[in-house]
Structure formats: C-alpha cells, structure tokens
Amino acid sequence: MLRLGLSSLRPLGPAVGRTARSNIRSFSNFRPNVLQTLQKQRQALSLSQLKFPRYSTDVPIIEATRPISWRRVALIVGGVAATVVVLEGALNRETREGLSAAERSLLNSSFAYTGAGLAITAAAARAMFTSGAVYRIMAANPWVVLGVSLAGGIGSMLGVFYTPPENTVQKHFFWLTFNAFQAATLSPLFFLNPAILARAGLYTLGVVGGLSYVGATAANDKYLMLGGPLLAGVSVVALSTLAPLVLPVTAVRALAVTEAIYLYGGLAVFGGFVLYDTQKILAHARLAEQGRMKRDPINEAIGLQLDMINIFIRLVQILSMNNNRK
Template sequence: MDQSFSSFFDSQPRSSSRSSWTYESLKNFREISPVVQTHLKQVYLSLCCALIASAVGAYFHIIWNIGGLLTTLATLGCMFWLLATSPHEEQKRVSLLMASSFLQGASIGPLIELALDFDSSILVSAFVGTGIAFACFSGAAMLAKRREYLYLGGLLSSGVSMLFWLHFASSIFGGSVGLFKIELYLGLLVFVGYIVYDTQEIIEKAHLGDLDYVKHALMLFTDFIAVFVRILIIMLKNSAQKEEERKKKRRN
C-alpha cells in the first residue's frame, strides 16, 4: 500500500506537466494491446446485454410485481454460481450473467416504478447521467497509465466498510436524514471510484492473461447499477423537496 501511494505521488509532477487532451490523445491506446482491446469489446458488449436484461427485469416487475427480497437473494445466488463456474463453461456463465442481470432489474423495479409514477423524466435523466459518468470515468481509466489508479483499491475497500457500518448503525440505533445522506453520497463516491478501479484492474488482468469477459462484465454491471440507484434516489429526493416547496408557496 505504501509503495502504491508513493508511486502515485511521485507521478503527480509528471501528470501536471501534461498538455491538454487532443483528439489524437483520445485515440491513444498504445498501452493496450490488440488482444486486450478485443477483450474489452467483449466485456462492454456483455455489459450492454446485461443492462438490457436488467431493463426487461424491471419491466416484468412493473407488469407482474415480481421484485423484492426473493429476487435480491436470487440475484446474489446467480452471481455466486457464476463466479464458482469454470470459465470453460462459457455459455452457462453468460446465461447466469443474463439471469442475475434480469433479477437485479426486478429487484430495483420498485424504485423504478416509484420514479415512473412520480416523474418519468427523472428515470431517463438518471440513466443518461449514469451512462455519461460511467463512460467518462471508464474512459479516463483506459487512457491513464497502466496501474495508475490501482492504488484506489484499499481506499475503496475502506469506503465499503464504512458504508456497511453506517448501515448497521442506522438499522440498530435508528436512521436520521443526515446519516442517510452521508450513506447515499459516500456510496455514490465509492462506486464511481470502483468504475475507475475495476476498469484498470480488468485491463491489467487481461494483460496478464485473464480474459474472463463474463466475470469482468459482471464487475462493471454491479458498479453501473450501484451508481444508477444512488443517482436516481438523489434526483427523486431533490424533486420531492422542490414539489413540497411549491405546495407551501401555493398555500401561502
């Protein structure tokens, strides 16, 4: 960890002297070999399919109200089953990825249904905002020097631990608005960081011969959904507060 931090700070003077990005620099993937580039295409294609499957799952919840605790547990079961399955069973693992994505979509279906009932434009804005943030941070990780952001692993793990204990404390001692906001925004910051970290970890593992695109797509899918849910909740809360303020002004 100390070496990671020292290498990071040692690299700062060099990074500050870099010129601004140009169109040519945006196409600079010289540190990513053709094999790794092909692997990344498979990863992001699988990620897109997983997001479509999750959208179908959310739609099924809206029609038949299937989302809940059971789908959440089934999601975790499919994920663990996927990770425990041999990489040679590619078709089975892809099916498990799609199944876990479908169930994850159904699990967040109640939140999506709430957003649709309140204002459907919020759902679209949250998804577009998440997509833009994901593309920017993942692209930044690809364009950065190899291993430049891998030092974030320890910090992000600490952030997840803090989220766990905050949630544990709120469930025992009772939650407050302030604690909920801290948990919400800290979680958003942590999972945005995981987008950068996981992207570079996927690239580094692919350079070392780990071309398991299904597992890597699952990692990025988990990050995307975590960021999307938090952005959607933040936008819903802000819109609800504005609506309450408008009602108070009308009464006055």
C-alpha cells in the same frame, strides 16, 4: 417543531362539564325552531340558484404533451461533456500510448456484456412491473423478499465467477439468472417519475463513460492501488444503510449524516470502482495474453454492471429528493 401540550386538550374543570351537560339537555328546547328555519330555507332555495362546476364532455381531459426543451437537452449534454473533460484533466495527467490488441478486445467484450446485461435487466424489470409482479412482491414479507433477492443475486454471481469460460451454456445461464434477480430488485423504481429515471440514466452514462475513459487511457496499474481504500469505503457505505435499524428516530441529525454517506459517499466509492474495474480489465487482458489466466469478459462485466447500478440508484434517490423539495 411545533408541540401541542396536553394541557390544552384537558377540560377546564367541573364547570365546563356542567355547562356541556346543560347544553345537551336544553337542545330539545331549540329543536322546533331549528326545524322551522330549515323548512323555510328549503322552500326559498331552488336548484337554479346553486352553482355547480361544469365539465365539458366534448373534449377529453388529457394533459397536453410538453414540447422538448432543447435548451435543457443541450445543457445536460454540455454538462456531461464538461464532466468528462474535468475528470480527464484532474485524474489522467499521466496517460499511456495506446491499448494493445488483447487489451482492446477484452475491454470491448466486457463493456458489450455490461451493456447487454443492463438492457436485459431493464427489460425484465419493466416486464415485472407491467405484469403486476411488483405489487405481489411488495405485498409479501419485505424481509423474505430482501433475503431471497440478496441470496439469489449473490448465489448467481458466484455461479458466474466459478464457472469456467469454456462452459458457455452454464456460464450464460448463471449470468441471465443474475440479471433476473437484479431486475426483481430494481423493478419498484418504475413507480417513480419516468423523467427522473431518464435523467438518472443519462447522468450515469456520462459519469461511467468519463471514468472508464480515464481508466482506459491512464498509465498501467495507476488506479489498481485503490482496491483497499474502496473496500473500506464500501464497508462504511454498507454500514450506513443499517443506521436506521440501530439509531433512534429522534436522532435526526445522525440519520441525515448517514443518509449523506450512503448517497454521496456511495457515488464517490462506486465511481472509484469504475476506475479500478476498468484498469483491472486491462491488467487481466495482459495476464491472459501471457497465458497466466483465462480470458473471461462475463466475469469482468459483472463488476462494471454492479458499479453502474449502484451509481444509478443513488442518482435516482438524489433527483427524487430534489424534486420533492420543489
């Protein structure tokens, strides 16, 4: 870092002060000459000699639309497909024969509610952004906004979990309320470049699609043992978000480490949660088929939706950081 010493800003003794004062006093002696010079220059200078930038009013200044780079699209699709193949080969060496009717039904219903919830969240977040509600939210007390969003999200999520599936109206009401609070939390993301959001969304679909396919075709209960380590990992990631409130600003290296834990460690943890939640859905489907628990796809969808949102947010932050470095 470049440091500027205070000694370079101090006057160099009484002599400088006396010189400055004498210059101020003697300014009146040069004033007539200065006025005469300015008057002569103004007479000699004409507007025709000045050069101003010319702006054409015939053609509007509109940025031309860039053509679609099919090469980049092909590379992204190929990268997503390669990711699925690598994850399948590395994590799914022991596969199962196939899904039963109950497992397939609950898995399809859970992912249908997950997709619907994400669509509702994205549409509501866009509506909040265009209506100006985001500006009012950001202008308010950030701690109050954070507290209300956190309390509302957790409260509505608990309402979904503790409402029996037979009470359809109340359960869907809490589910829509949960999506509304998630939309309020994610709406400031629309201030970012839409290209970054689109790329992050595509990468999220690729990662979650590959991991959920691995979890669905893996042997029974293979990844359910990850529950304890994933809970510990979430605790570490959550504590890393509080590091800027505890560590001093001068601890640059420590803050960089905690940021890496939050971003890349969070990606790994929530990617593991996709595996865990997918296999948990299959286990719950077998229990429901045996009559030991109730079939509830909305409860299963909440976990998958939170996994996808957390992965998406971290990918947006990583892509934004890489874009700013260019």
